[in-house]
Amino acid sequence: MPIEDEPYSFTTMVRGRALGFDRDAINEYLGNPYQLQGDDGLCPYGHALARGNWNVQAMTKKLLMPGCTFRCNRANQPLKVMRDDMKVKVQLVLLFIYYNLLPRSHFSDAPMNIAGLLYMVTAGTDVDIARVISNEMKAIACSGVIDFSRPKCPLAYPALIMELIKKERIPIPPLVHEHLGVIDDRHVVRHCKAKQPEQQQLEQEQQAPPHPAGPSIDPTLQTWFYHTWDQNAANYRAMTALHESMYQLHLQGPVMNPPDFHAHNNWPRDRPQFGEGVGTSAGAGVGADGDDDDVDN
Structure with a gap:
């Protein structure tokens, strides 16, 4: 060197x-x-x-x-x-x-x-x-290069x-001869030949058929779902109103009276009714044989 x-x-x-x-x-x-x-x-x-x-x-x-x-x-x-x-x-x-x-x-x-x-x-x-x-x-x-164990x-x-x-x-x-x-x-x-691009699969791949529409929902279950969602929305409004009332009370403000409270929350009045064959006794559960017991006697 x-x-x-x-x-x-x-x-x-x-x-x-x-x-x-x-x-x-x-x-x-x-x-x-x-x-x-x-x-x-x-x-x-x-x-x-x-x-x-x-x-x-x-x-x-x-x-x-x-x-x-x-x-x-x-x-x-x-x-x-x-x-x-x-x-x-x-x-x-x-x-x-x-x-x-x-x-x-x-x-x-x-x-x-x-x-x-x-x-x-x-x-x-x-x-x-x-x-x-x-x-x-x-x-x-x-x-x-000194490592010749793996020549490149x-x-x-x-x-x-x-x-x-x-x-x-x-x-x-x-000498050791090697034939080329x-x-x-x-x-x-x-x-040496130029590589041809890969052929397109089935004419650029046939368009996939549109996804089938979602499975139909039983109208009975759909009604129950809507009722539950309305109930949850009312609960959310009730909790919000309760928090707001407590906050206003803390500020020496007026507190919402019960009629205004119920009107503000707008809970669903009655459960949905189903016709014959729906299985009201099975679907309603407790109290299906008659009217619901009153909470306040």
């Missing part, structure tokens, strides 16, 4: 020996596909990445399906683009980038740096791939790392 302002050495230790993974070493391994140009040695993608001013309008037209846009942050700055919003061919290029150039733990979206690389590649612009890989390996080496993504650049180790003649254990799958039409249909 560099100390303070020292430049990064792009060197790591493998089995006690230094192994360089700088841009020139990787470019040589790739067959020198890109020749440095200019004083800074940056390709067009490197310049755009350093400035950070992406041509979002051109990228949207080139990469995304009609009607789709970049996802923005709270400051309305472009943040990323979803893979499902990309054109099918662009999704294939994105998968190639994720599997070979910039490994990631998930492929559902592309941040601006990867979206910019995707735009440059699909537009046919020259890209210094060796520098892209070298900077990515630097980011991995500087990430400080596959090992990045295994073939490149092994070739660099062989070139430095560093002893390595026996083929990207065919079936793979494209599964991973």
Whole structure:
């Protein structure tokens, strides 16, 4: 690791020996596909990445399906683009980038740096791939991840790392080969096709039938309910009047006489009467066989 302002050495230790993974070493391994140009040695993608001013309008037209846009942050700055919003061919290029150039733990979206690389590649612009890989390996080496029991993504650049180790003649254990799958039409249909929206259920779901009207109430019970409610209302008025009278008495005011008190409360006079078949004896309870006993003799 560099100390303070020292430049990064792009060197790591493998089995006690230094192994360089700088841009020139990787470019040589790739067959020198890109020749440095200019004083800074940056390709067009490197310049755009350093400035950070992406041509979002051109990228949207080139990469995304009609009607789709970049996802923005709270400051309305472009943040990323979803893979499902990309054109099918662009999704294939994105998968190639994720599997070979910039490994990631998930492929559902592309941040601006990867979206910019995707735009440059699909537009046919020259890209210094060796520098892209070298900077990515630097980011991995500087990430400080020490718990490898649950890796978040596959090992990045295994073939490149092994070739660099062989070139430095560093002893390595026996190789373990793994066969990679083929990207065919079936793979494209599964991973790259635009997902169709879910079909509406039975033409936007048939309208539910109106709720049936509430069950009819027996007229006898309804009459009793009304009588009880009237009784409760009268009790409320009586208690209110009693409280008001006591309050007025406290203020040396007049107290309501009994006739005015009864007129104010307006209690129901008589119980409701029911005809034959209603069961007056069962419904009336005590006193159903005759007149109610007088309270005051």
